Each structure stands twice: as structure tokens, then as C-alpha cells.
Amino acid sequence: MDSEQTTNSQAIQDGQTERTSIAGQVSPSENVVWHRGKLYRKGYTTGSCATAAAKVAALMVRRQQLIYQVSIVTPSGVTLNLNVEDPSIEGQEAVAAIRKDGGDDVDATHDMLIYARVSLQDEHNDIVITGGQGVGVVTQKGVGLPIGEAAINKTPRHTIEQEVRDVIGPNQGAVIEIFAPEGEERALKTYNGKLGIQGGISIIGTTGIVTPMSEESWKRSLAIELEQKRAQGLETVIFVPGNHGERFVTEQLHMNADWVVNMSNFVGYMLQEATRLQFKRVVMVGHLGKLIKVAAGVFHTHSHVADARMETLVTHLALLGADNALLQAVFRCPTTEAAMELISEQHFEHVYDHIAHAIVEKVRYMLRYANQAPQCDVVLFSYDNVVLGSNRPPQEIAEVDQ
Template sequence: MEEYAYVNGKKLRKGYTTGTCATAATVAALSMILNQEREDKVTVKTASGVELTLKVEDPTFSELEASAAVRKDGGDDADATHGLLIYANVKLLPDQTAITIDGGKGVGRVTQKGLAIPVGMAAINPTPRRMIEENVRQMIGDDCGACVIISVPEGEETARLTYNSRLGILGGISILGTTGIVNPMSEESWKAAITVELTMLYETGHRWVVLAPGNYGEDFTTQVLGIDAGRIVNMSNFVGHVLKEVQRIGFERVLMVGHMGKLVKVAAGIFSTHSKDADARMETLVANLALMGAPLELLEQVDACLTTEAAGELIHAYGYDGIYQILADKIKARSERLLKYRKPEVSVDVVLFASEAGYLASTKPLDVIKEEWQ
């Protein structure tokens, strides 16, 4: 593993996610059952293929059950979960074939619709779940089952420092990670990295750029719109900063592709979309629904939602799907207004989607966008 990243001339240490810790602890515990030997270190591959050797803490084992912990290390992007022990308790079930994965003490439970995990399940995201299951299956074969419980003793207390409760995740932290590696991305270094990526794209002759606020936007762009991944820049939460950099560097056209829950904030003129800076998702929906003449009953229900996915179900049920076109047009107008008094002039188009419903709206017909951006 490359232990450091160089961003804007600074040497920053990488870390690994809670999902990687949970996977490593599971592998360590299962190894102890299979080998009947104490494990002090464990080697695993992350979801992105990076091989890590991590220290095992508090290992215990018996003939069919074991427990092990791996300490979360966020590198130079340390957050509230940095330093937490992530435990895995594994039971072998020789008379079964299923592998079950659940959360114990300190791992949150999903209580609201709209997240990647169904209501009632432990907040262990899809990628960590897949990595745990794949490793267990590889180790025990097809003719045996196992029960894996992930726990974080200090998770409930730590969760108070996160936004989990606002997302309907109660009782602990989430087990997260899409790549397994935490790249050091303080805001300034992250912005600098985005500028480098934009500059490189411009210098290769591109004058149009797709901006996505995250992996979901990138996936929608490539899989649904069919646009080459090499034209996409991940702008994260720095919408206003990146738009201004796009204009400064000299791009002429922007296509913003993002999940409703992120880009709806831009419709209200919020250009730093991290929840620590601003939210106003439901307020923006409520205000625009009210302008459409929506009944008070719908407005109150949307205002009580914790996610735009949950709000979207209500909006569809009441027949107000037209709000998405209004919001897409407002995002375009707000973004172009931000750049109005500088040169060159930048044209912005927008595509909105949701996790469950898929495509919602765009500032041009989707077929036109696909054709223009091929």
C-alpha cells in the first residue's frame, strides 16, 4: 500500500475505512477458528484492491467462535471515528450454508427510508457487507455457514458527533467505505486536487466538463448517459468553488449530474453542500411545492422527512413530480448567475436523479444531452 498521497505539494498520510476494519476483524476472527491459533496481524485486500496488513487487537477464540478487533485509522483525514476499535464476532455454523451479517453494540440501525440499507437493518453499507461476505465465503467454502456480528463499543457515543441521527441512523456509527481507503482530503488539499484535475482535462483539449458531487453521480453519468468517465470531475461538496475554477480555467460548458439530495441545495443558492455548512433540502422542497399550490398536508409530511428519497415517495403519491423540472431549472439559473459577471461565459445544464426512482429531470431532454455529450 502507498501510505502517503501528495496533494498540492503536501505529503499526507492515507488511512482505511470502518468497512476495511470490519472486514479485517472478521478475517482475523475466522482465521483463529480455522487455525486454532491467535492472530496478531491480518492481511486483507480493500474493495479497490489495495492490500493491507493490520494489527489485530483483543483476539479470543474457541472451537467454533472467535472475536477480534481492528482500530480505525483515518490517516490525515481523521474524523470522529478515528481510533475506534471495530470488533467482529464470528460463529461457524457447520450445519448451515448461509452467511449472516449484523450489527451489535455501537453500530447504528436504519430507521428511515431513503438510504442504501433497508429500514431495520444495521448501518453496514453495501460495499463492506459484500467484502465481509466474500472473504468469509472464500475461507469456509460453500458447505458451511457463519454468523458475523460487527460491533463498536464506543460507537453510540461517537455517533453523537456525526450526522447519523439526522439521516435516521440511531444507536451508533455506520460501517462505511466504497474503496476501503481513506484518502487525505482536507478541504484545501481536496480543492487543490480538483483544480489539478480540471487543468489537466483542459490541457488535453476539452472545453466541456461533467461535474458530479460523488460516486453516484459518476455512475449515473457513465451508465445511464453513456458519457466517458474521463470527462467527469468529482466536485464533492465544493459546488461554487469548482464552478468558479471551471470558469477561471476556461471551460465553456458544464453538465452537472447529481443525486437530488445533494443538488437540491444549489436550487436554494447553497454552493457548499456539506451538511456541516448547510442543509435546507426539505425547506427547498417545501417552498417550491408551496409555489406549485401543493396542499398543506403534503408540505407538512415532506417537512418531516429526513431524506429526499422519502420525500420523493410522497411527492410522487400526491402527483407533484413536476417539481423536479422546476428545481433542475433553478439549479441551472443559480449556477449561471454565480458566474454571470466573469468571463468566459459558461453554459450550465443539469441532470437530477434519485437512488430508487432513477432519472428525475434535466434542463434539456435526456436524448439531447446524450447526443451532445458523446
């Protein structure tokens, strides 16, 4: 997961599921991944389904005719041509569905229909996006969306609005309802309930594409990028867990995007690779909920492997003298993001610097036998793109040149 995102992945399922059909077609090289001589099919996210459904519904209202195929460009730049199911038009309102295809990836939402109902509005030119049947509602802080909001993440909201706006023009308004009749049942196989998302699935996806890949193959692909940057003469690398971290590095820290490498959940592996390649400096930038695990000595940060977030946060608060009431309240929070308000109320924000220093120490200990371990810096941020803590002033970290 990218940061502490909600997920529609199944909580427990071993192996790969064989699938034989794909509704969306992209070029052959983009549609598959090879691993150890076996072909794995890519898929597309619930966010892509919702975007395509909304776009085609808007087109049907405009043209007053049923449409059975639609094309969208995903945030990663891949074009999808998707089959439309169950289309209907009634005056200034249209409904359409796209069938979710997760490719050869384990996904609780595979093969379900994601619907969009688009109603054009003449009295205003706003585009309003809501969630209907089967789309979860946020009931707790900590997932990057306000309480009471439909669980439609920021990237899908942006792509839905952008595609519909392109269809209806700048002066027309629209209300877009995203719904999934099977969503409530499917959500029981996801982590949504634990994260305070009730009543359905999440509409998610930062790239729009689901890429199935074995862990070893995935790790190797990340290491190849690291090798390329070292071959280009770079001596500093910035490790981020995902797309959110990469954006934070460039937009908030104003550091060079060319230094950034996605480490995903493979923190220990990528640190060892950086050491092998003799990088002089590693900067780790990520959401607190992801990197706090490293402060506990957890170097594979996927929730399937280990989850020590709240235990680690409580430990560091206790070391700084927090009272039992705060420790109990923080421990009951579902995510670190949800705990931030409690920590702020009690003026314990310095715990984040404490955690950043602990991460650096854990990295130093893990690499203690290396002849020349890289210098490590850590920057922790929140969903609101605010620096929470660092092992030294972030301005100093950002100003160091290659």
C-alpha cells in the first residue's frame, strides 16, 4: 500500500488466481508482466472503473444514445479501452457500469461492476462526486478523507472530475454518484472495516493500473532502477514507499526528483542494495504510518508481514513521559493519522523527531557490518503534506547536494 491507504485487497489468500478474460485492452507489451517464463496479466483499479463509467455516462447524456465502449487515460499514462455494461439514459441522467478486472492479482473486487450515475445540472457548473450503494463511508480519521465522506480517494476523484469536465464543458454542472451493488458484501474481504470504512468498498488507485508481480521480481525491478542511478553518478538516493512520498519530495521538500527511487515495502532490501552500490547517502521520506515500523526494527513494511505502528508510537510517547490516558487513547486509534490529533492536543509533537532518530539508529544497526554504510536521514510527513518529524532539520536534509 502507499502510505496507510485503504485497500480492496483480500486480507488472506495464498497464490495467484487464474483469470481468462480482460475487458480493458492496452498494447500487448503494456498488458502483461513476465516472471520466470510465466505471463501475468495486468488489470485496472476501481478508480479506473469509476472514471470510465462516469465518462461514458456523461457522453450518453450529451449524445442521447447508448454507448458500449469507452476510452480513458489512466494517471500512469496508459490508455484503457473498456467495455460498457448495463447502460441506460433517462433525460438528463445516464447510468453505466464497468466490470473490474484485477488481472492476475489477488483482489476482492475482481469481476464486480462499478457503476456511475451522472445527472447534468443547469443551475450551477460544479461537479459533485458522491458515493452510493456499496461504496464505503469514512467513519474514523486516518485514511486521508473527512469523516462522513464516501471512500473515493483523491486520485480517482480528480480523474472522474477531469474526464466528465472534458465531456460536459466548463459551464455545465453535474452530480456523479459512484455505486457498486456487490460492494458491501465484497468489502467483508478487505481491510476497510479495520480502517473505519463501513458499508462498502473503496474507490482507489494512484496509477489506475494493477500490476501483478512476484515479490522477488518486484524487488529486482526496484534494484535495477537503483543501479541505473548509481551508474549515472548519483551518490545520494531518496527512498520513498510510494507515489505520495515522491510527490512530497518534489513539492514540499523541493528536492531533485531524479534522486527518488520507490522502495515499496522492501526497506531492508533496498538499504542493503544502496550499501552494495556504495551510495554515500540515503534519505528516507514517507508517511509516519509506513516508516514508523522501521523504528521497531521492521524492515519489510507490508501489513501482511508485520504491523507494529501503534505499539511503536505508544512506546515512544511513553519514553517521552506521556501519561497513561494519552497512551491508552493512542493505542486504540486505528491508524497513526488518527492519533495525530490526540498527540497535538497534548503537545507531544516532538515524538515524531524521536521516532525519526530511532529509525536512523535501526538502519545504522542493520548495516553495522558494512564497510561503508551510507549516511541516513529520515523525514516523516502526514496526509496533509506536513513535515511531522526528522532526525535533523529538514532544510538541512534538503539542501545537501550530490
